[in-house]
Amino acid sequence: xxxxxxxxxxxxxxxxxxxxxxxxxxxxxxxxxxxxxxxxxxxxxxxxxxxxxxxxxxxxxxxxxxxxxxxxxxxxxxxxxxxxxxxxxxxxxxxxxxxxxxxxxxxxxxxxxxxxxxxxxxxxxxxxxxxxxxxxxxxxxxxxxxxxxxxxxxxxxxxxxxxxxxxxxxxxxxxxxxxxxxxxxxxxxxxxxxxxxxxxxxxxxxxxxxxxxxxxxxxxxxxxxxxxxxxxxxxxxxxxxxxxxxxxxxxxxxxxxxxxxxxxxxxxxxxxxxxxxxxxxxxxxxxxxxxxxxxxxxxxxxxxxxxxxxxxxxxxxxxxxxxxxxxxxxxxxxxxxx
Amino acid sequence: xxxxxxxxxxxxxxxxxxxxxxxxxxxxxxxxxxxxxxxxxxxxxxxxxxxxxxxxxxxxxxxxxxxxxxxxxxxxxxxxxxxxxxxxxxxxxxxxxxxxxxxxxxxxxxxxxxxxxxxxxxxxxxxxxxxxxxxxxxxxxxxxxxxxxxxxxxxxxxxxxxxxxxxxxxxxxxxxxxxxxxxxxxxxxxxxxxxxxxxxxxxxxxxxxxxxxxxxxxxxxxxxxxxxxxxxxxxxxxxxxxxxxxxxxxxxxxxxxxxxxxxxxxxxxxxxxxxxxxxxxxxxxxxxxxxxxxxxxxxxxxxxxxxxxxxxxxxxxxxxxxxxxxxxxxxxxxxxxxxxxxxxxxxxxxxxxxxxxxxxxxxxxxxxxxxxxxxxxxxxxxxxxxxxxxxxxxxxxxxxxxxxxxxxxxxxxxxxxxxxxxxxxxxxxxxxxxxxxxxxxxxxxxxxxxxxxxxxxxxxxxxxxxxxxxxxxxxxxxxxxxxxxxxxxxxxxxxxxxxxxxxxxxxxxxxxx
Ligand SMILES: Nc1ncnc2c1ncn2[C@@H]1O[C@H](COP(=O)(O)OP(=O)(O)OP(=O)(O)O)[C@@H](O)[C@H]1O
Ligand SMILES: [Mg+2]
Numbered sequence: 001x002x003x004x005x006x007x008x009x010x011x012x013x014x015x016x017x018x019x020x021x022x023x024x025x026x027x028x029x030x031x032x033x034x035x036x037x038x039x040x041x042x043x044x045x046x047x048x049x050x051x052x053x054x055x056x057x058x059x060x061x062x063x064x065x066x067x068x069x070x071x072x073x074x075x076x077x078x079x080x081x082x083x084x085x086x087x088x089x090x091x092x093x094x095x096x097x098x099x100x101x102x103x104x105x106x107x108x109x110x111x112x113x114x115x116x117x118x119x120x121x122x123x124x125x126x127x128x129x130x131x132x133x134x135x136x137x138x139x140x141x142x143x144x145x146x147x148x149x150x151x152x153x154x155x156x157x158x159x160x161x162x163x164x165x166x167x168x169x170x171x172x173x174x175x176x177x178x179x180x181x182x183x184x185x186x187x188x189x190x191x192x193x194x195x196x197x198x199x200x201x202x203x204x205x206x207x208x209x210x211x212x213x214x215x216x217x218x219x220x221x222x223x224x225x226x227x228x229x230x231x232x233x234x235x236x237x238x239x240x241x242x243x244x245x246x247x248x249x250x251x252x253x254x255x256x257x258x259x260x261x262x263x264x265x266x267x268x269x270x271x272x273x274x275x276x277x278x279x280x281x282x283x284x285x286x287x288x289x290x291x292x293x294x295x296x297x298x299x300x301x302x303x304x305x306x307x308x309x310x311x312x313x314x315x316x317x318x319x320x321x322x323x324x325x326x327x328x329x330x331x332x333x334x335x336x337x338x
Numbered sequence: 339x340x341x342x343x344x345x346x347x348x349x350x351x352x353x354x355x356x357x358x359x360x361x362x363x364x365x366x367x368x369x370x371x372x373x374x375x376x377x378x379x380x381x382x383x384x385x386x387x388x389x390x391x392x393x394x395x396x397x398x399x400x401x402x403x404x405x406x407x408x409x410x411x412x413x414x415x416x417x418x419x420x421x422x423x424x425x426x427x428x429x430x431x432x433x434x435x436x437x438x439x440x441x442x443x444x445x446x447x448x449x450x451x452x453x454x455x456x457x458x459x460x461x462x463x464x465x466x467x468x469x470x471x472x473x474x475x476x477x478x479x480x481x482x483x484x485x486x487x488x489x490x491x492x493x494x495x496x497x498x499x500x501x502x503x504x505x506x507x508x509x510x511x512x513x514x515x516x517x518x519x520x521x522x523x524x525x526x527x528x529x530x531x532x533x534x535x536x537x538x539x540x541x542x543x544x545x546x547x548x549x550x551x552x553x554x555x556x557x558x559x560x561x562x563x564x565x566x567x568x569x570x571x572x573x574x575x576x577x578x579x580x581x582x583x584x585x586x587x588x589x590x591x592x593x594x595x596x597x598x599x600x601x602x603x604x605x606x607x608x609x610x611x612x613x614x615x616x617x618x619x620x621x622x623x624x625x626x627x628x629x630x631x632x633x634x635x636x637x638x639x640x641x642x643x644x645x646x647x648x649x650x651x652x653x654x655x656x657x658x659x660x661x662x663x664x665x666x667x668x669x670x671x672x673x674x675x676x677x678x679x680x681x682x683x684x685x686x687x688x689x690x691x692x693x694x695x696x697x698x699x700x701x702x703x704x705x706x707x708x709x710x711x712x713x714x715x716x717x718x719x720x721x722x723x724x725x726x727x728x729x730x731x732x733x734x735x736x737x738x739x740x741x742x743x744x745x746x747x748x749x750x751x752x753x754x755x756x757x758x759x760x761x762x763x764x765x766x767x768x769x770x771x772x773x774x775x776x777x778x779x780x781x782x783x784x785x786x787x788x789x790x791x792x793x794x795x796x797x798x799x800x801x802x803x804x805x806x807x808x809x810x811x812x813x814x815x816x817x818x819x820x821x822x823x824x825x826x827x828x829x830x831x832x833x834x835x836x837x838x839x840x841x842x843x844x845x846x847x848x849x850x851x
Contacts (some may be wrong), residue, residue, distance in 0.1 A: 035765060066750045105593075114747075161614075176623050200702040200711055200714075201707070201710050201711050201712060202704065202707050202710050202711075202712060203710060205696065205699075205700065205703060208689075208691060208696075209689055209692065209700050211691070212689040212690065212691035212692060213683070213686070213688075213689050213691075216686055216687065216688070216689055216691075216700075217650075217700075218667070218668055218669075219647075219649065219668050219678065219680060219686060219704075220668070220672075220700050220701025220754070221668050221669040221671075221672040221701050222669070222701065223669055225668075231711065278691075279689075279691035279692075280691050302521070
């Protein structure tokens with residue numbers, strides 16, 4: 001074979017612009033971050049009030065509640081499962097904690113532990129049922145979603161629980177950083193810890209292996225059942241924390257705390273590149289996805305778009321994000337650079 | 339009609355900057371069985387994927403000529419319609435469907451609108467009968483082992499009655515009997531005037547059935563041979579640029595006296611379909627000993643390994659270094675110092691969501707971390723060492739294992755099981771898809787491990803390999819041990835004879851009962 005034949009034919013070498021494109025599409029979170037920056041700029045140009053302190057603070061406050069759950073959901077999805085009951089669990093934990101500190105007159109810390117116990121307990125139940133009985137997470141957690149909603153009504157009789165002890169409302173009012181409270185601080189801390197765990201620890205690596213191929217993970221000695229159960233409990237625990245933060249924030253435990261969160265959370269983390277099929281995604285990505293959806297909703301409000309259109313926008317963005325992600329994967333897998 | 343059934347002209351292909359093919363001119367004469375040889379990563383699979391529409395027209399440079407006329411396939415279905423059949427190296431079966439449904443997947447109607455299941459099953463059985471394999475067309479594919487899945491893929495390609503059939507390492511997990519049956523099928527296709535492109539690392543097979551051979555080297559045609567010039571050493575030289583001294587290294591030291599693994603009365607339940615489990619299997623392996631398990635596909639060799647490793651539920655006693663253990667899970671087996679190399683890379687070997695490096699270190703992270711926190715620099719150097727020791731051809735440690743050629747994927751798995759230096763190493767098809775030069779390296783590695791006192795159990799569908807490597811060979815048939823001999827005291831014929839006798843006894847027992 002003559003050396004001259006080495007010259008590749010047209011298109012055989014990736015061109016410069018193609019290389020940059022490749023890097024963009026292959027780098028996990030870069031796409032979402034770019035979209036986030038772009039959308040923020042667009043909304044700001046259309047309506048400078050979008051980046052007003054008040055609005056930014058409002059966005060961050062909401063993101064901190066939902067984001068706490070998104071952290072857990074990301075971990076669970078990395079391990080190859082997902083949880084639809086997070087909204088119910090958040091709400092149930094809030095009303096249980098509230099009842100414990102009012103009707104049962106328990107000290108606040110004990111009542112909070114009670115609320116946390118609800119989340120961890122339901123997470124454990126979800127995990128055990130999915131792992132041991134082999135019932136799909138979709139069915140099991142959907143079941144708990146309904147059961148939880150029912151229990152909220154049973155516990156509260158349908159009325160909001162208030163007034164709560166002064167300590168709770170003071171906690172909810174606390175201004176720690178730039179007008180943001182404890183929930184935001186907790187959110188940031190949990191974000192850093194979870195991201196570190198997934199990225200840099202043995203537990204994190206094993207989590208990805210479990211979600212990537214459960215049989216392979218089992219064969220290399222990973223107790224995949226334990227990892228999945230632990231992930232379910234993490235989501236449950238974080239959901240209850242988020243629920244109780246909302247309770248403190250409003251100084252009331254209403255029966256609607258957490259309702260609808262399950263879909264917001266899943267839509268958000270999926271937009272952030274966390275795979276529904278397991279084994280792929282990062283906590284930072286998941287949280288940025290949540291932030292992105294929130295920015296869109298808030299931006300549409302600020303530029304005066306009708307509420308119905310906000311829903312439509314969220315739906316379209318989610319499908320687009322997942323679609324782009326699937327195309328990206330296919331592109332990488334096929335090495336389609338001719 | 340052109341003299342050549344299929345040709346490539348100046349075919350080039352690169353992946354994200356890696357040049358896999360650098361201008362390949364291949365001409366395959368009509369009615370030939372044409373061997374495509376080359377080391378791992380030489381570009382063989384890439385070339386046949388281009389000829390099959392896996393990489394559609396426009397995704398590669400150069401041209402394909404089918405029967406002398408330019409052809410451009412947009413998809414594998416397109417190629418299938420054009421009379422080009424393909425059996426990929428990595429098996430891609432639909433797990434939840436039956437064998438028959440897999441064979442006719444996408445063509446269940448057999449050209450009609452309604453599906454006639456009975457007819458599909460009948461035709462599948464017909465193809466299997468022709469291939470000489472015993473797989474139940476109604477079995478669910480999930481229950482089949484690697485090699486049987488491969489046979490299903492081959493049947494699928496044959497079912498479309500292609501005029502050019504390309505087989506990418508079809509025999510890498512088949513044992514002698516299935517290979518013989520497959521060759522009979524290939525010869526029949528050849529007699530019908532069909533053209534076959536045949537990729538293999540098993541050079542004796544090339545001497546056996548091929549008419550011409552093209553050797554790829556680093557994405558180029560390195561050499562071409564006519565049947566008259568066929569010679570294994572010349573093939574190896576053309577592929578690697580080296581001469582191979584000796585395939586099986588001599589054992590410097592004898593096995594120790596200490597019994598490292600003792601299995602007594604091991605019974606492993608079988609799967610649905612055509613597989614027998616292991617029945618009442620007993621044997622010992624001493625430290626530093628290499629024990630080979632020979633037998634046919636589906637005879638229960640893999641099941642014995644799975645039973646020991648805690649992968650399948652098993653009864654019986656297992657002693658490791660004299661201590662009776664109850665091994666209920668792979669985690670417990672690993673804790674006891676046992677490691678298993680599985681047979682099916684795609685299904686239960688690689689993690690495609692992880693990097694090449696993480697695929698090596700997964701399960702071995704305790705040594706690369708402090709208090710559960712990974713030490714990136716330690717991990718990185720362990721990965722680089724492993725990649726170097728096994729000379730894995732990889733673009734980078736952070737690339738995906740999907741980007742590796744089949745043989746290099748196999749080396750990754752080897753690196754994984756070796757990282758923790760097991761006391762007992764169970765190897766299921768250790769050289770599956772590995773090229774001749776690397777194969778010799780792996781043999782050297784195995785003998786070296788034995789020299790260090792590791793007890794090894796090897797399952798291989800290649801009798802030559804089992805017999806050449808092992809200090810002792812046990813013949814397995816129908817889940818039981820039916821014979822055995824020490825190094826130098828038996829040969830391939832003896833194994834086949836033991837198997838045949840066992841089968842005859844079973845048959846007699848059935849008829850008597
Ligand atoms: N999807 C992909 N992305 C990136 N690189 C790839 C991809 N597929 C193949 N390669 C690279 O192209 C080269 C040729 O690979 P190919 O699979 O054709 O080798 P092969 O000759 O079939 O080897 P083996 O005998 O091991 O199967 C290798 O260096 C491989 O790493
Ligand atoms: Mg190949």
